[in-house]
Amino acid sequence: MNRRDAVLALLALGAAPVGAGAQPAKAMRRVGVLMNRPASDGNAQASFAAFRQGLEKLGWVDGRDVRIDHRWGTADAKTLRLSAAELVKLQPEVILASATDGLAALREETRTIPTVFVSVSDPVGQGLVASLARPGNNMTGFTAFEFSMGGKWMQLLKEVAPRLTRVAVLFNPVTAPYYASFLTSIEAAGRSLAVQTVSVPVRDPAEIESALGAALGNASQGGLIALSDAFTANHRAKIIALVDQRHLPAIYAFRFFPEDGGLMSYGIDRVDLYRRAASYVDRILRGENPGNLPVQQPTKFEFIVNVRTAKAMGLSIPRGVMLRADHVIE
The missing domain is CATH 3.40.50.2300 (Response regulator)
Incomplete structure (x- = not known):
């Protein structure tokens, strides 16, 4: 290669876009979490931490693979509804909803965003899902108690x-x-x-x-x-x-x-339920329909x-x- 060809080759390399040949950056997924108790509640913090740890074990690290937007509740139902509305506006791909009041607030804002609920009693009797085996709508999750x-x-x-x-x-x-x-x-x-x-x-x-x-x-x-x-x-x-x-x-x-x-x-064991809920959020992020995921009942008392x-x-x-x-x- 003569001097002229060498210079042209170097110029061509310099003109190549930075990162050419590298894999395109993976888009970060988005998950919402609506807790029905305040951030000052130690058990609520432990439950949220268990959910995040469960996601991490499944390959979803907050800030790397997924962005987790969360809102804390209070004893005031109006505040909980406002928090639910804020989360829905962020348009997450799936939302984790805590307990009956958290889920009720969320349902006022959306009937389409996939939702995983935790610690909800009698979701069939409340008209939230069609059946435990096949919820049939945008939500599924983990129940709280048997009435017995x-x-x-x-x-x-x-x-x-x-x-x-x-x-x-x-x-x-x-x-x-x-x-x-x-x-x-x-x-x-x-x-x-x-x-x-x-x-x-x-x-x-x-x-x-x-x-x-x-x-x-x-x-x-x-x-x-x-x-x-x-x-x-x-x-x-x-x-x-x-x-x-x-x-x-x-x-x-x-x-x-x-x-x-x-x-x-x-x-x-509420903390255990939140840890288990991560598996359903994972499955929904990977393309499964929440309406086809059976509602799970507690296994740890x-x-x-x-x-x-x-x-x-x-x-x-x-x-x-x-x-x-x-x-x-x-």
């Missing part, structure tokens, strides 16, 4: 407090529209155990104290079941304080209640007992109950 769980709560309360004669069942009918089904199983168990069940619907945290007082009066042998409900979860500090002050044995649906000072809980709270209330937890506990808070 209500009988288990009553049974555990009676074991811990054998002299129990009356139990108040606390819930918000707006955020727990499935409450009647839980009440059916709780009342049936109560009749078999000679325990009267009193329904306590509340819609505002200011009503909790007076409603419990009216339901239980001065009954020294009263107790409480707080239903699986975003309202009771968001206002658990107030509920726990009132119940402990009255020395009422109480059982809750989630472990964060006894972790925050409540007596005991029996229910699903946990029983938590707070012995410190029991001692403060003058309760002695039977050995048989303690042996069944998955975790004991000393």
